[in-house]
Amino acid sequence: MPLILISGYPSSGKTYRSNQLVESFKSKIQASSDARISRLTVCHINHQSLGLDRHVYREARTEKDARATEYSAVKRALGKDTIVVADGLNYIKGFRYQLYCEAKALQTPSCVVHVGTPVDTCREINTRLLENDSKEGGYAVDIFDNLIYRYEEPNGMTRWDSPLFTVPYDDEGPPCQDIWDAMIGSEGKAKTVKPNLATMMKPATESDHLYELDKTSQEILNVIMKWQKDHPGEGGGELPEAEGTIELPANPVSLPQLQRVRRQFISLNRLHSVPKTRIRSSFIEYLNDNLI
Ligand SMILES: Nc1ncnc2c1ncn2[C@@H]1O[C@H](COP(=O)(O)OP(=O)(O)OP(=O)(O)O)[C@@H](O)[C@H]1O
CATH class of the missing domain: 3.40.50.300 (P-loop containing nucleotide triphosphate hydrolases)
Structure with missing residues (x-):
């Protein structure tokens, strides 16, 4: 309840x-x-x-x-x-x-x-x-x-x-x-x-869980950094990804800011493990909540 x-x-x-x-x-x-x-x-x-x-x-x-x-x-x-x-x-x-x-x-x-x-x-x-x-x-x-x-x-x-x-x-x-x-x-x-995706998490059995968390979240960060580089001065934007849309805020997001959110996500999901297939969508969801 x-x-x-x-x-x-x-x-x-x-x-x-x-x-x-x-x-x-x-x-x-x-x-x-x-x-x-x-x-x-x-x-x-x-x-x-x-x-x-x-x-x-x-x-x-x-x-x-x-x-x-x-x-x-x-x-x-x-x-x-x-x-x-x-x-x-x-x-x-x-x-x-x-x-x-x-x-x-x-x-x-x-x-x-x-x-x-x-x-x-x-x-x-x-x-x-x-x-x-x-x-x-x-x-x-x-x-x-x-x-x-x-x-x-x-x-x-x-x-x-x-x-x-x-x-x-x-x-x-x-x-x-x-x-x-x-x-x-x-x-x-x-x-x-x-x-939702973030709550349907089950303990991971994959031994490479941390590696996957690290790799996938870094890939998403690279997508964002590339988009910001290719669209200078454009405030905000929606980046459709295969497994969710990244919603960028009006002001450009710095790499340290993104890395901070990424580190939080990794440390949270060390405990509350997200299945490998859902890492990408969960991270996008987490970013959208934290980059407002
Ligand atoms: N809005 C208020 N009006 C009147 N008295 C208050 C108010 N808020 C707190 N107090 C008084 O302040 C004291 C401390 O309150 P309380 O124990 O509820 O704090 P707490 O945040 O739960 O503390 P802790 O962090 O130790 O858990 C109590 O004596 C309480 O009655």
């Missing part, structure tokens, strides 16, 4: 907003006479429920383990009659992308709720929590600064961060009704999502 991915700076109020959302959804479920709705439950997954400590962010290894724990908890809960609220920093774009793929593979919708508390307010809250030695939270200052620095803000233009709901600090609550409509449907009809 649907995935609601919460994202925000450290101490921005992610749990505060998640609790509001969970309460609102529970009331809706309780009040519904539709059997498809009343059998739903809401699963709120966060550091507390997973027994994780904020110190995991001090080291790359412990942070990676914590992310893997969150990932498996979300994946497990998604398969049931459950609305999953993944309340975490979820600050890495690639991590949000992977969770989006998990939801999509189950043909269930997902959205991102960005807790848009400004940095200075987060810092004030964090300082207050630290001073009060609160059990509620508070990050060591260096960890807090580092997480702010690394935060990759959700972008509603990309498939995996959309629909995107932003909650300003002064708002009374998140737009619960809009989120409910997007995830469950205004008529209470369970929403389903069509799988």
Whole structure:
């Protein structure tokens, strides 16, 4: 069932907003006479429920383990009659992308709720929590600064961060009704999502998987660079390829920019392997999402 991915700076109020959302959804479920709705439950997954400590962010290894724990908890809960609220920093774009793929593979919708508390307010809250030695939270200052620095803000233009709901600090609550409509449907009809190429991925068995990822994505980059060279000054363009159309943005794309997206794609698909026959189309899809 649907995935609601919460994202925000450290101490921005992610749990505060998640609790509001969970309460609102529970009331809706309780009040519904539709059997498809009343059998739903809401699963709120966060550091507390997973027994994780904020110190995991001090080291790359412990942070990676914590992310893997969150990932498996979300994946497990998604398969049931459950609305999953993944309340975490979820600050890495690639991590949000992977969770989006998990939801999509189950043909269930997902959205991102960005807790848009400004940095200075987060810092004030964090300082207050630290001073009060609160059990509620508070990050060591260096960890807090580092997480702010690394935060990759959700972008509603990309498939995996959309629909995107932003909650300003002064708002009374998140737009619960809009989120409910997007995830469950205004008529209470369970929403389903069509799988796409990026989500129909199966673990690769080919031993040359990495080689293929590298080679195919480089070929696509060469096509783009050649097109840009042959069409100087032409803003944007659509390059029909055998397995998808590359949509180039109005401004020319530099090679380092393309290489960055390519590296991201390769590292994402090392974990979430795309079959050899779909590498080309998946990479085109990924480029189109990232070159806007
Ligand atoms: N919009 C808000 N209005 C009032 N209080 C808020 C708001 N946002 C956060 N708070 C308060 O700030 C404190 C920290 O909030 P919360 O624990 O939800 O942050 P968090 O982002 O989940 O933290 P963490 O990054 O540690 O998971 C809590 O005491 C919460 O009640």
